[in-house]
Amino acid sequence: MSRSLSIGELASRTQCQSETIRYYEREGLLPSPARSAGNYRQYDSAQVERLSFIRHCRSLDMTLDEIRALLKFRDAPSRNCAEVSALLDEHVRHVADRITQLRGLQRQLRQLRGLCANPGNTDRCGILKEMTRAARREGHAPPAVGHVHGPHRRAR
Amino acid sequence: MSRSLSIGELASRTQCQSETIRYYEREGLLPSPARSAGNYRQYDSAQVERLSFIRHCRSLDMTLDEIRALLKFRDAPSRNCAEVSALLDEHVRHVADRITQLRGLQRQLRQLRGLCANPGNTDRCGILKEMTRAARREGHAPPAVGHVHGPHRRAR
């Protein structure tokens, strides 16, 4: 019999914060664990594995909804796994779309950057000028179409 | 003298919603405009241009903070524009990082997908098996490092 783990121990074993674990519990990705006499959460090795699985999926940039779906398949081993493949296929497609989009962006940005080789006053700045001109030209598309995030995220 | 625009007219000219315009105003990207007798916002052509500029920046996936910075340069034409170039350089770097990251992801995902050619029961699913194994192996890195978003976004 292996001793049960506190939330902090589970956290350090899975490289994620206690807060995140409690969040996953609220979100239904992890079951509510047993509690100690002092109301502390007690985890076992099954939960270590489940959380590791979740974190691995997150490291593959899956959404919690996608992960929820995968967990359902894991929890019902007799179901047909074609849907697992389908889910993965779609995720691959999302990622591919995003790459395409970012490459286009990159091209535009580098072009824009090329307009300022010798920095002077902002009133003669080629970059600002061109952005203003481009803005006037366009009926600019919305920032990012569909199911795809921008390139910014704060550090953790 | 050109007639002033209502928020709805500004919205349709710039391809963005009235709500978004009010949001930009709250965020200090757009100045509080004049008001009519009935307390309606009244915009002029300078605001059309300013908002177009903002939307163009957003279509280049800049954050509102980055845009705020650019607007400050636009508003102070005598300042040196080296910082504009620097800002753009950093943005280009963010995008490049994100592309690299997504390519790695794509490789992993396709590999995983290859494990299920003939779908059967989930208890023999090569994908789920491998994800479980991989999760056990790793001290999985956090979902996305630094300043970078995942590939998912809901449609507008």
Add this chain to the structure above:
DNA sequence: TAGAACCCTATAGCTACTATAGAGTCAAGT
């Protein structure tokens, strides 16, 4: 028995919006 280190819940914050509720305003038609 004190203090440090952990745990608990509840709540607010982050980005860049979007969507609602509930009220007021305006122009056109009758």
Add this chain to the structure above:
DNA sequence: ACTTGACTCTATAGTAGCTATAGGGTTCTA
């Protein structure tokens, strides 16, 4: 003059996936 509909106003809550805080309780060690 009055109604109808389209517009506008403010304020508030919701989205994803956490992170951070406040204000308490618990457990371990000295």
